[in-house]
Amino acid sequence: xxxxxxxTLILSATLFTIGVIGVLWKRNAIALFMNVELMLxxxxxxxxxxxxxxxxxxxxxxxxxxxxxxxxxxxVGLAIFIALFRxxxxxxxxxxxxxxx
Amino acid sequence: MTGSFQAYVPxxxxxxxxxxxxxxxxxxxxxxxxxxxDFARGMTPARRDNILCWVTGISLLGAGFTHYADFLxxxxxxxxxxxxxxxxxGNLGALVIILAALAFVVMSPSLIRRRRLPxxxxxxxxxxxxxxxxxxxxxxxLVTAFICIExxxxxxxxxxxxxxxxxxGGEAAFKYFILGAFASAFLVFGIAFxxxxxxxxxxxxxxxxxxxxxAAERLGMPITLPLGEPTYNMGINEVLHAGQRVVTVSQPVxxxxxxxxxxxxxxxxxxxAVNPMWLFLGFALVFVGLCFKLSLAPFHMWAPDVYEGAPTxxxxxxxxxxxxxxxxxLVHLVEAMSFWSHFPAASGFLIGGVxxxxxxxxxxxxxxxxxxxxxxxxxxxxxxxYLTIAIAxxxxxxxxxDYDRIERVRSAILFYLFAYTAMNILAFGVAAYLGARGEGxxxxxxxxxxxxxxxxxAMALSMLSLMGLGIPLLIxxxxxxxxxxxxxxxxxxxLVIVGAAGNVVSAFYYLRVVVEMFMRDDLPADAPPEESPxxxxxxxxxxxxxxxxxxxxxxxxxxxxxxxx
Numbered sequence: 001x002x003x004x005x006x007x008t009l010i011l012s013a014t015l016f017t018i019g020v021i022g023v024l025w026k027r028n029a030i031a032l033f034m035n036v037e038l039m040l041x042x043x044x045x046x047x048x049x050x051x052x053x054x055x056x057x058x059x060x061x062x063x064x065x066x067x068x069x070x071x072x073x074x075x076v077g078l079a080i081f082i083a084l085f086r087x088x089x090x091x092x093x094x095x096x097x098x099x100x101x
Numbered sequence: 102m103t104g105s106f107q108a109y110v111p112x113x114x115x116x117x118x119x120x121x122x123x124x125x126x127x128x129x130x131x132x133x134x135x136x137x138x139d140f141a142r143g144m145t146p147a148r149r150d151n152i153l154c155w156v157t158g159i160s161l162l163g164a165g166f167t168h169y170a171d172f173l174x175x176x177x178x179x180x181x182x183x184x185x186x187x188x189x190x191g192n193l194g195a196l197v198i199i200l201a202a203l204a205f206v207v208m209s210p211s212l213i214r215r216r217r218l219p220x221x222x223x224x225x226x227x228x229x230x231x232x233x234x235x236x237x238x239x240x241x242x243l244v245t246a247f248i249c250i251e252x253x254x255x256x257x258x259x260x261x262x263x264x265x266x267x268x269x270g271g272e273a274a275f276k277y278f279i280l281g282a283f284a285s286a287f288l289v290f291g292i293a294f295x296x297x298x299x300x301x302x303x304x305x306x307x308x309x310x311x312x313x314x315x316a317a318e319r320l321g322m323p324i325t326l327p328l329g330e331p332t333y334n335m336g337i338n339e340v341l342h343a344g345q346r347v348v349t350v351s352q353p354v355x356x357x358x359x360x361x362x363x364x365x366x367x368x369x370x371x372x373x374a375v376n377p378m379w380l381f382l383g384f385a386l387v388f389v390g391l392c393f394k395l396s397l398a399p400f401h402m403w404a405p406d407v408y409e410g411a412p413t414x415x416x417x418x419x420x421x422x423x424x425x426x427x428x429x430x431l432v433h434l435v436e437a438m439s440f441w442s443h444f445p446a447a448s449g450f451l452i453g454g455v456x457x458x459x460x461x462x463x464x465x466x467x468x469x470x471x472x473x474x475x476x477x478x479x480x481x482x483x484x485x486x487y488l489t490i491a492i493a494x495x496x497x498x499x500x501x502x503d504y505d506r507i508e509r510v511r512s513a514i515l516f517y518l519f520a521y522t523a524m525n526i527l528a529f530g531v532a533a534y535l536g537a538r539g540e541g542x543x544x545x546x547x548x549x550x551x552x553x554x555x556x557x558x559a560m561a562l563s564m565l566s567l568m569g570l571g572i573p574l575l576i577x578x579x580x581x582x583x584x585x586x587x588x589x590x591x592x593x594x595x596l597v598i599v600g601a602a603g604n605v606v607s608a609f610y611y612l613r614v615v616v617e618m619f620m621r622d623d624l625p626a627d628a629p630p631e632e633s634p635x636x637x638x639x640x641x642x643x644x645x646x647x648x649x650x651x652x653x654x655x656x657x658x659x660x661x662x663x664x665x666x
Contacts, residue, residue, distance in 0.1 A: 012293075016286075016290055019286065023279075023283050029275065029279070032279055033279070033282065036279075036282040036283055036285075036286050039283075039286030039287075039290065040285075040286050040289060042290060043286065043289040043290040043292070043293045044293075046290065046293035046294065046297065047293045047296065049297075050293065050296055050297035053297075054297075054300055054346075054373075056300055056347070058302070059296060062244050062296075062302065065244050065247075065248060066244075066247075066289055069247070069248060069251045069285075072251065072255060073251065073255065073282055073285070076255045076258055076259060076278070077258075077278050077282065079259075080258060080259070080262055080271070080274050080275055080278050081275070083262060083265055083271050083274075084271045084272070084274075084275050087268050087271055088268070088271075091275075093275075093279065096272045096275060096276070
């Protein structure tokens with residue numbers, strides 16, 4: 001197995017883990033969302049790594065789909081954040097507690 | 102270079118893409134009409150909303166008919182380069198989703214009027230999410246499925262927060278969005294690993310490549326495919342069947358043609374072993390991502406908040422349709438992976454564990470709820486758990502290769518999804534009908550039977566049916582019955598015991614609602630005023646879904662008969 005491939009996979013897994021930890025720890029909505037983007041990009045890196053290692057072509061284009069989806073997600077997400085900010089003047093996730101059973 | 106290059110032209114059959122095209126097209130038309138109708142002479146907002154409602158309803162009906170026609174002529178062959186595969190299960194799942202969307206559309210005008218919602222946006226989002234869901238039920242490719250999930254989720258996030266004046270709605274949308282995006286990242290990372298393990302993102306391939314690979318393997322030589330030949334028509338199903346995946350290297354190959362050495366640029370494919378660790382990692386990550394979307398414990402934390410904060414009809418659509426779509430995809434995924442020899446050990450344990458935790462957590466959590474919509478959220482977590490028992494049955498080694506039994510389990514899942522949708526349309530429909538009084542504290546239901554006996558009866562019907570085992574002759578009873586029977590048949594006794602125990606606990610909170618309606622009369626002082634909308638729309642939906650709950654309770658095989666099998 002190509003060592004570069006292995007390093008790329010390890011990097012991808014590390015980025016993904018950082019993203020997961022960030023989502024669970026961060027409190028600001030924008031920071032939360034940045035960590036989600038990090039996780040998506042970790043997946044992109046894994047796609048490219050697998051695609052290159054096995055000489056399969058269709059892995060690389062899949063990255064474009066994921067990136068497009070990430071952009072759409074950012075559009076909707078930021079709109080939701082702005083709507084939330086208008087009514088509360090902050091977007092800290094831990095202070096959203098109207099809904100709690 | 103005299104490579105035998107053939108231009109590869111994808112073929113699109115119009116009748117196969119018609120159901121999706123109808124919904125997406127209608128969504129775009131709604132957006133355009135919403136903007137343009139204001140310029141029409143004598144147009145009032147009420148008339149504009151009315152037109153939009155009819156256009157949405159008719160396009161949904163059209164999509165339903167195309168799905169039914171597709172179902173009648175179903176051939177289960179992949180189409181659109183293998184991105185979709187419309188089998189009977191997927192088409193019927195799409196019909197259940199369209200049923201939920203139609204219930205939404207019929208009930209929506211009074212909600213739009215009462216809370217002054219933007220009708221055009223709401224209907225367009227409904228159609229877009231519906232297109233994502235119906236595509237997901239027939240998706241045959243992992244990245245296509247991911248995009249479908251995103252299409253439906255992005256629309257649902259906004260539908261949850263469509264009431265911009267409501268602070269709770271904004272909070273619900275925010276929580277739904279953050280956890281939904283988090284789940285999507287798990288999903289796509291898992292897809293990357295499934296791709297890495299199997300070399301393909303298709304679930305079921307078209308088979309031709311596989312046959313050729315096997316032939317070449319028997320002859321003991323690597324197979325060469327001419328440039329331009331799609332190597333991707335081998336699905337995960339075939340790869341796991343063979344236990345081997347394709348590794349492709351593009352390299353010049355020399356051939357002797359008519360006594361001359363000719364260099365042809367060709368793709369050389371060889372077989373390599375499937376990496377079981379990546380396969381498990383991929384499946385586990387995809388499953389966790391789907392668990393978030395299906396609000397299965399321990400990934401359910403968004404559901405109660407979203408159901409409570411979102412407008413009731415949006416909550417109904419999130420609770421029913423999105424779950425039907427995600428379960429249909431999960432069924433197709435585990436079916437495609439049925440040749441995977443590691444299914445029984447680790448993955449069966451994972452799926453069974455999620456089912457157990459969901460049933461326990463959902464039912465115990467529902468007991469302590471005082472808000473009616475939160476109660477329904479926990480109830481839906483528990484129902485997701487019962488459905489996951491059926492998924493665990495599907496991956497059980499005993500089911501492997503027994504196609505009659507697989508068909509029975511799939512029918513049980515489909516019937517349960519249909520039952521779950523009908524019961525929840527009824528429960529959320531009554532809550533939406535009663536307005537602020539029905540959407541809040543359960544104690545606000547006190548004395549409902551005295552004041553509105555028909556509405557109270559419909560709600561009682563829904564609660565007793567949701568309870569499932571205990572009241573036969575209602576649809577929920579048979580749904581659970583089928584799922585439990587199949588699970589017992591393969592020996593998943595422990596899961597069924599947990600399910601039955603959860604069912605006993607569920608009697609407490611479902612019957613509590615019934616008791617409040619029928620036996621208590623002391624309405625709390627702070628109960629909001631009753632604001633039932635006039636008109637026939639709500640009675641129509643409530644009567645229709647009550648009829649489904651009772652009719653299919655008497656005649657459970659009717660559902661399958663209507664389906665033609």
